[in-house]
Amino acid sequence: MKNKFLSNILLTFVWVALTGDFSFENYLFGFFLNFHILWLITVGRKRSRYFLIVPKIIILLVFxxxxxxxxxxxxxxxxxTPKLNxxxxIIMVPLDIKSDIGITMLANMISLTPGTLSLDVSNxxxxxxxxxxxxxxxxxFIRGIKDGFERRILEVLS
Known part of the structure; x- marks a missing residue:
């Protein structure tokens, strides 16, 4: 997986150098173009974790x-508005995520969303x-977090 990601990054830089456009959009386009090129030329792409995880990461970011x-x-x-609605x-959200990185990702996504703040994780x-x-x-509220952020984080980490 690491080799494919590094190949994708390298090909993206080659794309940007060849086009001469150093904009963010061109980097993004180059990354997706090279992702599809790597997908087409990879023999065992159905077993390759890289081609499964990148779309899940994109879905998580869009969500x-x-x-x-x-x-x-x-x-x-x-x-x-003048009236307070x-x-x-404070809500206790039960976690299905077991890994520290997953809990950290969930807590950070909740805290970065305005109107919510992660306070603590139980021992x-x-x-x-x-x-x-x-x-x-x-x-x-709990269902929204579990069906939204937590489910998508679990998909990325699985």
Whole structure:
């Protein structure tokens, strides 16, 4: 997997050098173009973890950006309206993630999303304590984290 990733990065730099356009969009286009080229020329691509994990990482990033924009709009609306609509609370979110890196990724994604903050992880690493501005239904909030961030992180780490 590491060799394919490094090959992809190297080919991306070759692409950028050949085109002479050093913009972020060109790097991104080169990365995706070279990903598909590597996929086409790899013999055992169905067994290669690299070709399975990159799309999952992209899905996780797109989902995170969607949640980030949605939360920014909610918090901005709360700031500009005179009436307070928030119902803050601290929620115990049970964790299915076992690895330290997975828990760290989940906690950071929650904290980076406006209106939520990861407070602590239990000593047995089975519960994440989260403070949220909008907690009307605790079960729905927990389901949102588990079906959203946690499920996608588990897919990337599996």
């Amino acid at each position: 995170f950006l969607y949640e980030l924009i949605k939360a920014n709009i909610e918090v901005a609306y709360e700031v500009i 928030m119902t803050p609370g 047995d690493k089975k519960v994440l304590f989260v403070h949220a501005m909008y907690v009307k239904d605790r079960e729905k």
